[in-house]
Amino acid sequence: MATDVAVRAVKLVREYPRRDGTRILAVDCLTMSIAYGQVFALIGPNGAGKTTFIKMCSTLVTPTSGTLVVNGFDVNREDAEVRRTVGVQLVNRRALYWKLTALENIEFFAALHGMSAKECRRRAAELLPLMGLERQAGERVETFSGGMMQRLMICVALLHTPRLLLLDEPTAGLDPVTASDLRYHIKQFARDGSAVVVATHNMSEAEDIANNVAMIGQGKLVAYGTPSQVRALYGPTLAEAKFSGDTSGLDAALGIFPHLSLQPHGVGAVTARFSADQDLERVAATIRVRLTDTGSPATLEELNLRKPNLDDIFIHYTSAKKAQQ
The missing domain is CATH 3.40.50.300 (P-loop containing nucleotide triphosphate hydrolases)
Structure with a gap:
């Protein structure tokens, strides 16, 4: 046939x-x-x-x-x-x-x-x-x-x-x-x-x-297309922010950002990944305002912006799956 x-x-x-x-x-x-x-x-x-x-x-x-x-x-x-x-x-x-x-x-x-x-x-x-x-x-x-x-x-x-x-x-x-x-x-x-x-x-x-x-x-x-089309699900820029301290309220503080995923790294250390459409300084300022407004005691230690890759899509959906279990 x-x-x-x-x-x-x-x-x-x-x-x-x-x-x-x-x-x-x-x-x-x-x-x-x-x-x-x-x-x-x-x-x-x-x-x-x-x-x-x-x-x-x-x-x-x-x-x-x-x-x-x-x-x-x-x-x-x-x-x-x-x-x-x-x-x-x-x-x-x-x-x-x-x-x-x-x-x-x-x-x-x-x-x-x-x-x-x-x-x-x-x-x-x-x-x-x-x-x-x-x-x-x-x-x-x-x-x-x-x-x-x-x-x-x-x-x-x-x-x-x-x-x-x-x-x-x-x-x-x-x-x-x-x-x-x-x-x-x-x-x-x-x-x-x-x-x-x-x-x-x-x-x-x-x-x-x-x-x-x-x-x-x-x-x-959950995602289908060319590698570039799948990467674009995050938008043009991915933010990767590292936090320390009491990070229990981070999901509420950072919930305004699209495609948010949180990954714990030991005690009191969390890496957040999300889509960002602003420059580095504005993203950092927005994060600090959100931490203050939601009363989160977490401390922003490091922030980087870069183009997303398939690893980021994989981590996002894996984290989402774990959060639902």
Whole structure:
């Protein structure tokens, strides 16, 4: 089925049952689309629903409700077609067969995809050097480091040249050089026309590789767009203020500022981040007036203004989540 969209999710919901009979809402009415030829980053705190979304896109988990179409196929009605056209790497080293060599793992998964021995050899000759594993092709996976297993899982995900590549924390456990090389190849996969979805906690990585990002919090889509569009949610300027003393009333004192988040640092130390549309002196003066007017005994120790980045968006929504719990 021809389509320009690799993934189309409409009001997508996934619930998990608890032992006490209640249910966990892992993905909550998620609507978004992912185009071919782009790297799409899923960012958000642990438990936000990123991995569940990847599992649904690869048919490892079925949606509770809503619509999810991958490579033109409905994941519920056409799951076999979906599996033939996606490659997935999850943070699960048991996805490999440890008693087999790296090459034997590739041969095994190639057979599952119905690939010929000739095609398997050709792809292995391409992918093992690409991931820096050509010298370890004949070694058992049980001898591999975590980073080597990660690279082998990506080889397996790429074996059948999928139209959609799903990667869950792909650079976790990799040294900086290998991680940088992998990010280059991820961008190249997208330039070649595939769609690549990357779930990551690394905000600088998301800014580096992603054409579009989706911030997910508590299963909901809370920010969506290009990295620059998501950064703009804070406005052009972010204020970072450090306070000492009795900081218990800071939320009331600083509540006039948009996108306020408070992070404690030990006893009697809090960093506040918020959007500011004034210069440094005026922001500092406004803070001091607010501290006085609300009777807050906190002391402003330091104030800096800068352009916001994805880390700031991540911290803001993580702090908001914790405040609600």
